[in-house]
Amino acid sequence: xxxxxxxxxxxxxxxxxxxxxxxxxxxxxxxxxxxxxxxxxxxxxxxxxxxxxxxxxxxxxxxxxxxxxxxxxxxxxxxxxxxxxxxxxxxxxxxxxxxxxxxxxxxxxxxxx
Amino acid sequence: xxxxxxxxxxxxxxxxxxxxxxxxxxxxxxxxxxxxxxxxxxxxxxxxxxxxxxxxxxxxxxxxxxxxxxxxxxxxxxxxxxxxxxxxxxxxxxxxxxxxxxxxxxxxxxxx
Numbered sequence: 001x002x003x004x005x006x007x008x009x010x011x012x013x014x015x016x017x018x019x020x021x022x023x024x025x026x027x028x029x030x031x032x033x034x035x036x037x038x039x040x041x042x043x044x045x046x047x048x049x050x051x052x053x054x055x056x057x058x059x060x061x062x063x064x065x066x067x068x069x070x071x072x073x074x075x076x077x078x079x080x081x082x083x084x085x086x087x088x089x090x091x092x093x094x095x096x097x098x099x100x101x102x103x104x105x106x107x108x109x110x111x112x113x
Numbered sequence: 114x115x116x117x118x119x120x121x122x123x124x125x126x127x128x129x130x131x132x133x134x135x136x137x138x139x140x141x142x143x144x145x146x147x148x149x150x151x152x153x154x155x156x157x158x159x160x161x162x163x164x165x166x167x168x169x170x171x172x173x174x175x176x177x178x179x180x181x182x183x184x185x186x187x188x189x190x191x192x193x194x195x196x197x198x199x200x201x202x203x204x205x206x207x208x209x210x211x212x213x214x215x216x217x218x219x220x221x222x223x224x225x
Binding site for chain 1: 117154155156157158159162202204210211212213214215216217218
């Protein structure tokens, strides 16, 4: 176990709805990264938060947004859900630094119908 | 375009046998390369991490190699066990960037 937790485990939403996914980072970690993993694919970087500020973003539209709280936990919000948003959403916590290990949570499986 | 490609896409081996998984990348400049193991429906777990100056790194039965000149890496698994059945993902971090580029993984199945 990495000490990174995510909730909920599974979620089913309909197209057009909004969703919030949550991540609790490992104790002492100040950086959280979010990834989208479609079935059979590698994870794709969505964005990273460091000390409550967005610190890098991948090629995802603005309807993907996030927050990081003072305790370094984080939320991923997705508005106007599309069928292609169905995926496993992973968060990873780490310390700042290029060699800092990223510890992944178990993921949230989102299904959009 | 930054890419990480892995081969083979899937592999089936007998328990106790060795295997080698390949990773080619075009990410440049390059900071470090990681290998992760991912069980189905679970988050990836780190096996090794190597900077551009390292050639090899071992973690138990897992040994990763890196050739930064040819932009190739391999993960060698010795004396495979049934619990090694998982996807193995090669991940490259660009120099000066916070994001990681993931390969699509090699799905390894170890059979008795």
